[in-house]
Amino acid sequence: MTTTTPATMAAIGTAARAAARTLALAAPAAKADALRAAAAAIRDGAAVILAANARDLEAARAAGRPGSFIDRLTLTPARIEAMAAGVEAVAALPDPVGATTATWTRPNGLAISRVRVPLGVIGMIFESRPNVTADAGALCLKSGNAVILRAGSESMNSAAAIHRCLQAGLAAAELPKAAIQLVPTGDRQAVGLMLSGLDGAIDVIIPRGGRSLVERVQKEARVPVFAHLEGIVHVYVDKAADLEMAKRLVVNAKLRRTGVCGAAEGLLVDRAVADTFLKPLIGSLIEAGCEVRGDSASVAADARAKPATDADWGHEFLDAIIAARVVDGLDGAMAHIARYGSQHTDCIVTDDAATAERFLREVDSAIVLHNASTQFADGGEFGMGAEIGIATGRFHARGPVGVEQLTTFKYQVRGAGQVRPV
Amino acid sequence: MTTTTPATMAAIGTAARAAARTLALAAPAAKADALRAAAAAIRDGAAVILAANARDLEAARAAGRPGSFIDRLTLTPARIEAMAAGVEAVAALPDPVGATTATWTRPNGLAISRVRVPLGVIGMIFESRPNVTADAGALCLKSGNAVILRAGSESMNSAAAIHRCLQAGLAAAELPKAAIQLVPTGDRQAVGLMLSGLDGAIDVIIPRGGRSLVERVQKEARVPVFAHLEGIVHVYVDKAADLEMAKRLVVNAKLRRTGVCGAAEGLLVDRAVADTFLKPLIGSLIEAGCEVRGDSASVAADARAKPATDADWGHEFLDAIIAARVVDGLDGAMAHIARYGSQHTDCIVTDDAATAERFLREVDSAIVLHNASTQFADGGEFGMGAEIGIATGRFHARGPVGVEQLTTFKYQVRGAGQVRPV
Numbered sequence: 067m068t069t070t071t072p073a074t075m076a077a078i079g080t081a082a083r084a085a086a087r088t089l090a091l092a093a094p095a096a097k098a099d100a101l102r103a104a105a106a107a108i109r110d111g112a113a114v115i116l117a118a119n120a121r122d123l124e125a126a127r128a129a130g131r132p133g134s135f136i137d138r139l140t141l142t143p144a145r146i147e148a149m150a151a152g153v154e155a156v157a158a159l160p161d162p163v164g165a166t167t168a169t170w171t172r173p174n175g176l177a178i179s180r181v182r183v184p185l186g187v188i189g190m191i192f193e194s195r196p197n198v199t200a201d202a203g204a205l206c207l208k209s210g211n212a213v214i215l216r217a218g219s220e221s222m223n224s225a226a227a228i229h230r231c232l233q234a235g236l237a238a239a240e241l242p243k244a245a246i247q248l249v250p251t252g253d254r255q256a257v258g259l260m261l262s263g264l265d266g267a268i269d270v271i272i273p274r275g276g277r278s279l280v281e282r283v284q285k286e287a288r289v290p291v292f293a294h295l296e297g298i299v300h301v302y303v304d305k306a307a308d309l310e311m312a313k314r315l316v317v318n319a320k321l322r323r324t325g326v327c328g329a330a331e332g333l334l335v336d337r338a339v340a341d342t343f344l345k346p347l348i349g350s351l352i353e354a355g356c357e358v359r360g361d362s363a364s365v366a367a368d369a370r371a372k373p374a375t376d377a378d379w380g381h382e383f384l385d386a387i388i389a390a391r392v393v394d395g396l397d398g399a400m401a402h403i404a405r406y407g408s409q410h411t412d413c414i415v416t417d418d419a420a421t422a423e424r425f426l427r428e429v430d431s432a433i434v435l436h437n438a439s440t441q442f443a444d445g446g447e448f449g450m451g452a453e454i455g456i457a458t459g460r461f462h463a464r465g466p467v468g469v470e471q472l473t474t475f476k477y478q479v480r481g482a483g484q485v486r487p488v
Numbered sequence: 489m490t491t492t493t494p495a496t497m498a499a500i501g502t503a504a505r506a507a508a509r510t511l512a513l514a515a516p517a518a519k520a521d522a523l524r525a526a527a528a529a530i531r532d533g534a535a536v537i538l539a540a541n542a543r544d545l546e547a548a549r550a551a552g553r554p555g556s557f558i559d560r561l562t563l564t565p566a567r568i569e570a571m572a573a574g575v576e577a578v579a580a581l582p583d584p585v586g587a588t589t590a591t592w593t594r595p596n597g598l599a600i601s602r603v604r605v606p607l608g609v610i611g612m613i614f615e616s617r618p619n620v621t622a623d624a625g626a627l628c629l630k631s632g633n634a635v636i637l638r639a640g641s642e643s644m645n646s647a648a649a650i651h652r653c654l655q656a657g658l659a660a661a662e663l664p665k666a667a668i669q670l671v672p673t674g675d676r677q678a679v680g681l682m683l684s685g686l687d688g689a690i691d692v693i694i695p696r697g698g699r700s701l702v703e704r705v706q707k708e709a710r711v712p713v714f715a716h717l718e719g720i721v722h723v724y725v726d727k728a729a730d731l732e733m734a735k736r737l738v739v740n741a742k743l744r745r746t747g748v749c750g751a752a753e754g755l756l757v758d759r760a761v762a763d764t765f766l767k768p769l770i771g772s773l774i775e776a777g778c779e780v781r782g783d784s785a786s787v788a789a790d791a792r793a794k795p796a797t798d799a800d801w802g803h804e805f806l807d808a809i810i811a812a813r814v815v816d817g818l819d820g821a822m823a824h825i826a827r828y829g830s831q832h833t834d835c836i837v838t839d840d841a842a843t844a845e846r847f848l849r850e851v852d853s854a855i856v857l858h859n860a861s862t863q864f865a866d867g868g869e870f871g872m873g874a875e876i877g878i879a880t881g882r883f884h885a886r887g888p889v890g891v892e893q894l895t896t897f898k899y900q901v902r903g904a905g906q907v908r909p910v
Binding site: 087090091164170172176178183185186269270290308311314315317318319322323404422426427428430431432433434435436437438439441442444447448449460461462463464465474475476477478479480481482483484485486488 | 592
């Protein structure tokens with residue numbers, strides 16, 4: 067495999083920084099035009115993209131990659147159309163740059179405004195999903211940021227074909243080519259260089275991929291990272307829950323898609339209603355195709371449940387498996403979540419408003435839900451239009467990261483000659 | 489000098505994390521009560537604090553510390569009263585925790601709120617100014633954060649005396665003692681341990697001190713840092729400026745206090761008016777006691793100016809010295825700022841609204857001012873009540889860091905049983 071040299075990466079960083087300065091001041095219409103032109107180029111280039119993807123798929127099959135990997139890598143006409151439509155949807159979002167988010171006037175007459183500005187240069191490191199090329203490219207461009215995309219070596223042909231369509235969009239709107247760059251190889255050395263920040267050229271790293279990638283990024287990065295390591299998501303069914311609602315929510319939270327970070331991994335049932343709730347809740351999951359690993363009460367309620375081991379609590383299954391147990395009411399549930407959760411997304415099912423409010427206030431997760439499926443943990447579902455990822459950090463980007471979260475701000479102060487007294 | 493062992497620091501971290509959980513849910517009145525009681529204890533303990541400070545001062549003088557250091561270290565009855573009043577001012581601020589900063593409802597009926605929550609545990613590393621103990625302790629408590637204070641060894645007696653007053657305040661309000669902890673020694677090993685994050689116990693580090701401290705923190709910290717390395721602050725006097733206003737602003741921006749990060753370090757004068765503006769602007773500075781290091785035009789305009797060297801551009805003098813030069817209008821000024829500035833604070837003086845708006849939009853600094861002194865770069869002057877520092881990072885805290893900037897947020901989602909469609 068060829069590698070990308072430090073000199074090449076430094077040149078990419080320098081070009082990105084220069085492009086970022088232009089992009090920060092680009093007219094909203096130019097960015098939207100570029101995205102619409104890119105979407106058209108993706109549609110027009112569907113056959114070329116599919117041919118490139120076929121080469122990636124052939125290599126992946128020859129390398130004996132598992133079916134889940136092949137599925138993430140595979141593009142179809144429908145997936146390409148969805149990608150183009152996604153880019154158009156980002157084009158149609160309100161432009162976040164330049165928006166004034168607060169204004170106030172001081173007693174001395176100074177008028178202060180807080181105004182959104184782009185972050186700068188974003189380093190996006192991803193693995194097998196080639197559509198991230200288009201999604202991340204579109205979100206970064208919309209938010210006025212230059213982006214350096216580093217695709218995995220297995221999806222390089224597909225990513226390069228999509229990248230050419232984004233380049234066509236930039237050219238159509240006369241925006242700098244370096245606004246969206248693709249690292250030419252998928253080697254690990256390029257990742258290491260990006261994590262070093264390319265001598266100040268990268269402002270933030272966003273990894274999209276498996277746990278080992280995110281772990282490496284969080285460990286090695288010398289620049290800020292927007293990421294979550296894992297989504298240990300819980301649903302707590304309170305004694306005041308509507309049982310039918312709880313069954314529906316738990317099954318959706320666990321099984322709608324099992325591989326997403328908002329998928330439930332733990333079911334907590336209030337001891338006060340365990341006798342009546344445990345059997346139907348566990349039965350619903352099992353009958354929907356889920357393996358339940360439960361505490362002794364859960365196994366006693368439904369013999370099809372398997373005994374849980376200590377390793378099952380706080381485990382991210384990302385599969386049709388859930389860990390289930392009885393807890394001592396709201397406080398027991400919150401103690402379990404504090405111990406085993408990952409501060410990502412947690413949910414309470416209850417008809418008691420005071421209990422719900424305590425849960426929403428006291429559980430220290432980026433997203434806390436009352437009577438709604440945890441699978442709503444998603445920028446699109448939040449109304450952000452699209453997301454580049456979900457972050458569990460405590461700074462800046464927390465929860466879904468959409469175009470607004472890809473900006474920072476500055477203060478503009480307008481005066482009439484005021485000087486500061488001693 | 490005694491050192492603080494890793495075991496002691498780990499215990500401090502664990503206690504801080506536990507206190508942070510309590511503080512995050514503490515009633516606003518309890519936090520305000522604790523601060524008012526702490527202010528009373530500072531006033532009541534003034535003699536004890538002064539005696540402790542006298543011991544620090546004696547040691548500093550014996551060690552031959554310079555006058556500027558002695559001044560930063562010195563407490564007086566007036567400074568102690570100001571410290572107590574500052575703590576009361578923080579007590580009187582609106583409580584930021586729990587404030588809802590955005591709400592919206594999705595088409596499916598989900599009601600989403602973004603609600604402020606504390607950051608968690610803050611590690612505050614400072615040097616000689618003992619009043620930081622009270623300022624930082626008060627701001628962290630108000631914002632619901634636990635804080636670990638590490639004072640320099642030279643101010644340890646003073647810091648410990650002030651810390652005891654804060655402890656009295658916490659006790660009066662029945663808040664955990666570990667909400668505000670003081671590292672018992674001022675050695676560098678404790679700093680290193682804090683920069684490692686104390687095994688996840690510290691969420692953010694805030695350094696307050698000289699350039700060497702901030703450099704070390706930015707280089708070694710494994711957790712996020714709110715800081716600025718330097719304030720290379722510029723004032724650009726445009727051809728459309730009111731000359732009298734420009735003179736007043738430049739003199740205030742440079743000389744009101746020369747040691748603060750918002751003090752101007754560079755004067756840029758539009759070539760179109762250099763013939764008429766340069767002489768009075770430079771003359772005003774020199775007559776107010778400032779050394780001017782200028783380009784050839786500046787030296788020609790006033791023979792008292794000294795020729796600038798390349799090292800003077802982008803230099804943080806923190807003294808009554810300014811670097812002055814002629815630039816080619818707005819674009820020349822912005823190019824100079826992009827090359828030499830530190831993205832902290834920059835100012836334009838002009839009566840041309842379009843020119844001012846371009847400067848405010850295009851200069852990439854945390855604070856950009858029009859017709860106002862750069863010495864307004866201050867959380868108190870921004871109306872934030874008080875600040876723990878000024879940050880130039882692009883994330884989260886940028887510009888003055890007050891109680892709101894010491895919080896993060898979570899999303900609360902209220903539903904009625906919604907599940908996510910496939």
